[in-house]
Amino acid sequence: xxxxxxxxxxxxxxxxxxxxxxxxxxxxxxxxxxxxxxxxxxxxxxxxxxxxxxxxxxxxxxxxxxxxxxxxxxxxxxxxxxxxxxxxxxxxxxxxxxxxxxxxxxxxxxxxxxxxx
Amino acid sequence: xxxxxxxxxxxxxxxxxxxxxxxxxxxxxxxxxxxxxxxxxxxxxxxxxxxxxxxxxxxxxxxxxxxxxxxxxxxxxxxxxxxxxxxxxxxxxxxxxxxxxxxxxxxxxxx
Numbered sequence: 001x002x003x004x005x006x007x008x009x010x011x012x013x014x015x016x017x018x019x020x021x022x023x024x025x026x027x028x029x030x031x032x033x034x035x036x037x038x039x040x041x042x043x044x045x046x047x048x049x050x051x052x053x054x055x056x057x058x059x060x061x062x063x064x065x066x067x068x069x070x071x072x073x074x075x076x077x078x079x080x081x082x083x084x085x086x087x088x089x090x091x092x093x094x095x096x097x098x099x100x101x102x103x104x105x106x107x108x109x110x111x112x113x114x115x116x117x
Numbered sequence: 118x119x120x121x122x123x124x125x126x127x128x129x130x131x132x133x134x135x136x137x138x139x140x141x142x143x144x145x146x147x148x149x150x151x152x153x154x155x156x157x158x159x160x161x162x163x164x165x166x167x168x169x170x171x172x173x174x175x176x177x178x179x180x181x182x183x184x185x186x187x188x189x190x191x192x193x194x195x196x197x198x199x200x201x202x203x204x205x206x207x208x209x210x211x212x213x214x215x216x217x218x219x220x221x222x223x224x225x226x227x228x
Contacts, residue, residue: 004160006160032214034215034216041220041221042220043121043204043218043220043221044161044204044206044218046215046216049214049215091158093160093161105149105151105163106151106161106163106206107163108161108162108163109160110158110159110160111158113158
């Protein structure tokens with residue numbers, strides 16, 4: 001149980017284009033999903049908290065206009081990297097909790113490797 | 118501010134050579150401490166949750182323990198398939214569900 005699917009696993013795009021990443025909870029409903037970014041040999045950095053039916057909450061320093069998050073249903077959240085630049089190249093991972101928001105472990109998608117050329 | 122520090126950064130073990138990974142944390146109040154395993158190019162895979170000092174959890178060759186300031190992940194008689202990065206994360210009582218992750222310990226087990 002508690003399977004999170006993330007797509008695509010890899011994407012290469014040109015500078016200035018936008019990229020959409022999908023995150024789905026396959027066997028549970030997720031009112032809240034989290035989006036992380038991970039640099040090589042570094043910790044997972046929380047970018048934003050995605051809430052179903054409402055606006056996402058962004059962490060300090062994360063540009064909400066560059067990283068658009070939409071959580072239109074209880075099983076789908078999307079992250080759109082707008083006008084991507086090479087410095088946006090990174091590993092993006094989504095996660096969600098199963099039943100019970102507090103105390104429950106996060107379950108992660110397999111991540112999306114974004115390369116901006 | 119909540120902080121999570123993992124040590125060592127990297128660990129190279131011979132197959133069968135037991136060892137421990139450390140996760141030191143500073144939080145105002147601990148709701149839970151979580152251990153994950155991450156393989157290259159993959160998302161983290163959940164291993165354990167620990168809620169209170171003195172608690173222990175085991176799964177195959179892994180055993181996690183918790184004190185008021187740190188957690189240990191013991192790897193007993195590791196095999197090459199235990200090679201991965203092990204991440205520790207804490208959820209504070211005032212964090213509204215957010216997790217604070219450590220940078221991880223990269224473990225390599227050689228035959």
